[in-house]
Amino acid sequence: MLSDPIVALATPPGRSALALIRLSGRGAFDVAARALRPFRVEPARAVHRVQVVHPATGERVDDGLAASFPGPRSYTGEDLVEISTHGGLVAPAAAVAVLVAAGARPAAPGEFTRRAVLNGKLDLLQAEATGDLIDAGSPAQARRALQQLERGLSTRLERLRADLLELEALIAYDIDFPDEDEGPVAPERVEHAWLAARDRIAQLLATAPEGERLREGALLVIAGRPNAGKSSLFNALLGTDRAIVTEVPGTTRDAIEAHAVLEGFPFRLVDTAGLRSSDDRVEKIGIEVSRKYLAAADLVVFCREEAGAGAGAGSRERYDRERDRFLAKVRAPLIVVDTKIDLVDRPTARPPDRLGVSAVTGEGLAELRRRLAETAFGRLLALGDVEPVVTRARHRAALERALTEVEAFRVARASGVDAAATATHLRAAMGALDDLIGVVTPDDVLDRVFASFCVGK
Ligand SMILES: Nc1nc2c(ncn2[C@@H]2O[C@H](COP(=O)(O)OP(=O)(O)OP(=O)(O)O)[C@@H](O)[C@H]2O)c(=O)[nH]1
Ligand SMILES: [Mg+2]
Numbered sequence: 001m002l003s004d005p006i007v008a009l010a011t012p013p014g015r016s017a018l019a020l021i022r023l024s025g026r027g028a029f030d031v032a033a034r035a036l037r038p039f040r041v042e043p044a045r046a047v048h049r050v051q052v053v054h055p056a057t058g059e060r061v062d063d064g065l066a067a068s069f070p071g072p073r074s075y076t077g078e079d080l081v082e083i084s085t086h087g088g089l090v091a092p093a094a095a096v097a098v099l100v101a102a103g104a105r106p107a108a109p110g111e112f113t114r115r116a117v118l119n120g121k122l123d124l125l126q127a128e129a130t131g132d133l134i135d136a137g138s139p140a141q142a143r144r145a146l147q148q149l150e151r152g153l154s155t156r157l158e159r160l161r162a163d164l165l166e167l168e169a170l171i172a173y174d175i176d177f178p179d180e181d182e183g184p185v186a187p188e189r190v191e192h193a194w195l196a197a198r199d200r201i202a203q204l205l206a207t208a209p210e211g212e213r214l215r216e217g218a219l220l221v222i223a224g225r226p227n228a229g230k231s232s233l234f235n236a237l238l239g240t241d242r243a244i245v246t247e248v249p250g251t252t253r254d255a256i257e258a259h260a261v262l263e264g265f266p267f268r269l270v271d272t273a274g275l276r277s278s279d280d281r282v283e284k285i286g287i288e289v290s291r292k293y294l295a296a297a298d299l300v301v302f303c304r305e306e307a308g309a310g311a312g313a314g315s316r317e318r319y320d321r322e323r324d325r326f327l328a329k330v331r332a333p334l335i336v337v338d339t340k341i342d343l344v345d346r347p348t349a350r351p352p353d354r355l356g357v358s359a360v361t362g363e364g365l366a367e368l369r370r371r372l373a374e375t376a377f378g379r380l381l382a383l384g385d386v387e388p389v390v391t392r393a394r395h396r397a398a399l400e401r402a403l404t405e406v407e408a409f410r411v412a413r414a415s416g417v418d419a420a421a422t423a424t425h426l427r428a429a430m431g432a433l434d435d436l437i438g439v440v441t442p443d444d445v446l447d448r449v450f451a452s453f454c455v456g457k
């Protein structure tokens with residue numbers, strides 16, 4: 001049943017001062033009246049003290065506060081009650097059990113938000129943003145989710161849809177009067193409107209790679225020769241001694257992955273085994289793993305030991321050749337970093353785009369962090385927090401569909417297809433945008449969106 005009363009803990013179980021329970025659906029107030037003493041619907045949206053009492057046994061399980069939100073002015077759009085109880089493991093679970101005994105059903109993950117979408121309180125993009133805000137591991141992710149929750153992306157897509165509708169209106173004259181050579185609407189006007197709409201779709205699509213990266217974290221692989229100082233740099237960027245550091249070349253034999261927030265942006269940092277030709281079986285496997293990570297990386301930091309890189313021009317050359325061979329497969333942007341600069345007495349002039357860092361003194365790390373954020377998220381940095389960004393494969397697929405249809409409209413028009421037929425492309429493009437916002441959303445799409453939600457949201 002779609003609107004049967006559901007109940008769930010909205011806060012995580014565990015030691016805490018308070019816990020919040022949500023109860024929503026048709027009959028939610030009756031359920032509350034059976035379990036809470038006293039329970040009042042009026043005044044709405046105001047808290048009052050209650051005792052949570054088992055309806056069958058009369059056992060009192062906790063004291064708390066309750067507030068009622070009569071639908072449609074509630075999160076779900078249904079009658080909803082929020083009950084705060086004491087925290088911890090026992091009291092909240094007992095209170096939920098009491099509400100189940102009083103007639104509610106335990107909610108499925110994301111069911112409250114799903115109902116909010118079905119009742120028109122949130123669109124699909126806002127529902128996704130709700131999940132993203134909860135899952136955010138960095139300030140940039142949270143700001144982006146909040147902007148989407150405030151309908152930043154939805155508004156942009158609605159405007160785009162309106163543009164397409166206007167374009168359809170422009171060619172409508174041709175549909176009504178197909179035999180006229182030239183309608184009252186100049187072809188340039190159609191062309192102009194078409195171009196503007198297409199560019200707007202393309203601009204949004206261009207934010208997709210970094211937008212999706214923002215949700216998952218940019219895969220940053222630290223590579224270089226054995227002993228170059230990779231693990232030390234990895235630890236320095238993480239701010240903890242996660243990887244083992246020794247003076248023995250070949251210390252790191254497996255790839256180590258950890259989440260880090262750099263300049264407010266999420267990264268997945270990977271420390272790798274030093275790249276070299278090795279006969280050691282374990283080390284060889286490690287180097288193979290490094291190569292796989294390098295192939296998948298969003299960006300690569302190549303560590304290069306300035307002091308150890310050799311005095312002679314010959315060794316420098318050999319070293320560079322080796323590096324080039326290792327990095328030939330890397331498609332991702334590459335940042336070359338001179339390590340251990342504290343060991344260099346007379347610093348050689350470094351090319352302006354080359355960074356020098358010391359894991360010991362911390363020199364150069366701030367600049368490196370900035371460079372990493374700029375390389376992985378430069379477009380988002382330039383856009384700021386106001387311009388909407390698409391953050392999911394679902395968004396990208398819908399916009400690609402819209403773009404294809406808009407392009408097809410132009411081709412059809414240019415090849416003399418009649419106006420009514422060209423208009424179907426515009427309508428298909430609008431349909432793709434509607435799907436994206438979630439005007440009418442099929443169950444399987446909802447299932448996918450809410451699959452990753454927590455219970456109680
Ligand atoms: N003085 C100084 N020593 C450093 C610095 N970074 C690393 N080292 C030293 O260099 C040696 C190698 O450092 P690691 O971080 O283990 O190097 P690695 O590239 O991870 O080495 P492998 O895992 O063996 O490939 C250790 O003795 C570190 O203490 C630095 O910035 N300054
Ligand atoms: Mg190492």
